Amino acid sequence: MDQQNTTPRLINWSGYIALTLLLVLPLSVLTVRSGAWQQGLMLYALACLGSTLLMILLITLLLLPRFSRWRKGIFQRALVALPGTALLLGLTSGGELPQIHDITTDTVDPPLFTAAPQQRGSSANSLEINEDVIALQLGAYPEMQSLLTPLPLEEAFNRALQIAAEMGWEVYRQDLNAGAIEAVDTTAIMSFKDDIIIRVRSNAQGTLVDLRSVSRVGEGDLGANAKRIHAFLEAFQRGG
Numbered sequence: 472m473d474q475q476n477t478t479p480r481l482i483n484w485s486g487y488i489a490l491t492l493l494l495v496l497p498l499s500v501l502t503v504r505s506g507a508w509q510q511g512l513m514l515y516a517l518a519c520l521g522s523t524l525l526m527i528l529l530i531t532l533l534l535l536p537r538f539s540r541w542r543k544g545i546f547q548r549a550l551v552a553l554p555g556t557a558l559l560l561g562l563t564s565g566g567e568l569p570q571i572h573d574i575t576t577d578t579v580d581p582p583l584f585t586a587a588p589q590q591r592g593s594s595a596n597s598l599e600i601n602e603d604v605i606a607l608q609l610g611a612y613p614e615m616q617s618l619l620t621p622l623p624l625e626e627a628f629n630r631a632l633q634i635a636a637e638m639g640w641e642v643y644r645q646d647l648n649a650g651a652i653e654a655v656d657t658t659a660i661m662s663f664k665d666d667i668i669i670r671v672r673s674n675a676q677g678t679l680v681d682l683r684s685v686s687r688v689g690e691g692d693l694g695a696n697a698k699r700i701h702a703f704l705e706a707f708q709r710g711g
Contacts, residue, residue, distance in 0.1 A: 482532065482541055482548065489525055489551035492518045496555060504662045508688055511661075519562065522555025562693070569607040572596060572686035574696040576617050576704075578605045582670040582683045586644040586653045591666060595687040598666075612697050618680040618704050624650065627678040628671045634706045638699075640667060656684075656699060663688065665696060669703075680707060 495518040503511030529549040532538045538545065573596075575581040584598050591598075608615065620627050628647050635642055635654050644653035652669040663686065670681045682703060684696035 478541055478544060479538070482538070482544055485525060485529060485532075486544075486548040486551065489522065489548050492521045492525065492555055493551055496558070500660055508661075508663070512689075515558075516562075519555045519559035522552045523559045526552045526556045568691065568694050569611050570691035571604045571607050571611075572689055572692040572696065573598075573601070573604050573683070574608055574612065574615065574685075574692075574700060575605075575681070575683035576615055576700060577670075577681045577683075578609060578615075581605075582651070582668045582681050584653060584666065584668050584683075584685075585649075585651065587666045587668070587685075590643060590653075590655060591687050596685065596689075598685060615697065615700065618707060619677050620680060620707070621677045624671055624673045624678050627680060628652070630707060630710060631669045631671060631680060634703055634710070635667075635669065637706065638703065658695070665692075665699070667699070680704075 495514055499511045499514035499518060501511075502508075502514060505511075526549060529545050529552065532545050533542055533549070581600055587598060622630065625647065628650065631652055632642065632645060635652060638656070640654035640656045642652060642654040644651065646652075650671040652671075654667050654669075656665050656667060657663070658665075665684055665686045667682060667684045670679075670683075672679055682700045684699050686692045686696060
């Protein structure tokens, strides 16, 4: 056997490790979806971090002249490590966001959930208003505010219900007299559930629409609740 053409063990093992880490990604998702979300997220993070470190190693090997004859094989192994690396970059892109999971358009008088506690269970995050969280939100999302619409209250309420359905939210409370809608949004991959309350009430200028979105688990949300509220308000303004 030509020792000079034999693929170095370092390259071979990098391929085995890359494949293992790639397989851990769907396993971690299944673990989260089964209910063991902390263990699943740990697996997910380790697979992404391991893929990134492996990618750095493979890029280094690509640049070294002594490994030039095996660049095709190194590149193929790097492709296997690419998904985990890309996912880690996506996770760290929200590094400047505060570790909060409760976002509202009204930081002075946030909407209060009524039906959500029964839906969330005893192990979920608290729905109590936390002034420290409010302060962090004001720093991270200063643009977040109530929506004032000229629509009559009942029409605004029905419009809010329509948008919630269009966004795929499962509404479990709708009370026109109270001007309140409560719903849950389930994320596509990990199946995390976040509860939303929409509050509609009239004032001298028209009808005020406020939202609050709270994750059931996890310390931070990587901006998911704020994005959800922004998407709702934009859809409301387009249609209302």
